[in-house]
Amino acid sequence: MNILAIESSCDETSAAVITNGKIRSNVVATQLIHTQYGGVVPELASRAHQQHILPVVANALNDAKVTKKDLDAIAFTKGPGLLGALLVGTSFAKSMALGLNIPLIEINHMQAHVLAHFIEDPKPSFPFLCLTVSGGHTQIVKVTAPLEMEIIGETKDDAVGEAFDKTAKLLDLPYPGGPLIDKYATLGDPEAFPFPLPEMPGLDFSFSGIKTSFMYFLQKQVRQNPDFIAENLNDICASIQFTLVDILLKKLKKASRETGIREIAIAGGVSANSGLRKSLLELGEKLGWKVYIPAFEYCTDNAAMIAMAAHYKFEANDFTDQTASPLARMEF
Ligand code: KG4
Ligand code: ZN
Numbered sequence: 360m361n362i363l364a365i366e367s368s369c370d371e372t373s374a375a376v377i378t379n380g381k382i383r384s385n386v387v388a389t390q391l392i393h394t395q396y397g398g399v400v401p402e403l404a405s406r407a408h409q410q411h412i413l414p415v416v417a418n419a420l421n422d423a424k425v426t427k428k429d430l431d432a433i434a435f436t437k438g439p440g441l442l443g444a445l446l447v448g449t450s451f452a453k454s455m456a457l458g459l460n461i462p463l464i465e466i467n468h469m470q471a472h473v474l475a476h477f478i479e480d481p482k483p484s485f486p487f488l489c490l491t492v493s494g495g496h497t498q499i500v501k502v503t504a505p506l507e508m509e510i511i512g513e514t515k516d517d518a519v520g521e522a523f524d525k526t527a528k529l530l531d532l533p534y535p536g537g538p539l540i541d542k543y544a545t546l547g548d549p550e551a552f553p554f555p556l557p558e559m560p561g562l563d564f565s566f567s568g569i570k571t572s573f574m575y576f577l578q579k580q581v582r583q584n585p586d587f588i589a590e591n592l593n594d595i596c597a598s599i600q601f602t603l604v605d606i607l608l609k610k611l612k613k614a615s616r617e618t619g620i621r622e623i624a625i626a627g628g629v630s631a632n633s634g635l636r637k638s639l640l641e642l643g644e645k646l647g648w649k650v651y652i653p654a655f656e657y658c659t660d661n662a663a664m665i666a667m668a669a670h671y672k673f674e675a676n677d678f679t680d681q682t683a684s685p686l687a688r689m690e691f
Contacts (some may be wrong), residue, residue: 368440512562547597
């Protein structure tokens with residue numbers, strides 16, 4: 360059973376092939392055009408998807424050594440994401456399924472981030488908690504079966520990836536700044552500049568206040584010393600990263616305590632962060648958690664995770680049809 364999966368929700372055009380639950384290929388074309396604008400420009404993302412999608416799909420089939428005739432279904436990201444970007448993948452998948460007369464499977468991008476954990480061993484056992492952290496989302500998800508998951512905590516304003524990227528912008532670092540903050544943080548002192556943690560009840564998050572307090576802190580320091588950022592970049596990045604990771608892990612600890620679940624996973628672009636990975640492993644060791652961290656290539660946006668989700672939906676006979684359309688906002 361071969362499924363071709365297509366991901367086009369943001370600024371990565373990706374295609375993957377899965378055969379009987381095993382990933383055979385995963386091709387990702389990253390759109391570099393957005394760097395010069397300091398963020399993803401939706402219109403340019405859609406155009407770049409249009410340019411990339413044919414060669415990306417051709418390469419994914421080629422790498423997997425399958426032809427179009429071997430395909431049993433086509434899966435695509437229905438949402439959440441940028442509508443124009445999602446439309447490219449959705450229309451492409453629908454046309455291809457129509458041409459080949461094979462079924463279509465629609466996938467929720469955030470569910471797919473969680474299911475990236477089933478691409479490689481070791482795989483979490485059910486039930487597990489997954490902290491899904493990306494440029495657009497920050498969620499704690501309780502997963503009871505491959506297609507049964509519930510959000511038990513989420514951000515009420517900015518996503519943590521956005522907090523990383525917007526802070527990086529204040530430091531004059533290019534987009535996306537998250538990986539650069541990570542890089543400089545490894546050389547700095549995480550306790551150099553302490554920041555107050557937001558007070559948010561329950562398992563929900565808030566990152567807009569902390570972002571503003573970083574901004575005021577930097578403005579004040581730069582007024583006193585115009586070279587403050589250049590002279591302290593490593594320490595600033597280490598302190599900011601430490602604070603953001605601390606916010607995430609405090610809530611994850613609370614979620615584990617409240618649910619009694621000790622199988623703990625992280626997913627999404629920010630799970631590539633080395634500070635988060637290291638602190639999570641240390642906390643897990645202390646609290647007796649089994650911690651699951653996906654390989655880097657399955658943390659950021661990719662079609663292999665869409666293919667993994669599609670595998671479970673195929674098994675559950677959960678198909679859609681030619682009336683399918685994308686959703687910028689989409690619940691589980
Ligand atoms: O999941 P993803 O690839 O796309 C979305 O669905 O949003 O996540 C992208 C986010 C960006 O905010 C990027 O800065 C962040 O993940 N990111 C990181 C790191 N690598 C990617 N943030 C902090 N440290 C990293 N190493
Ligand atoms: Zn994502």
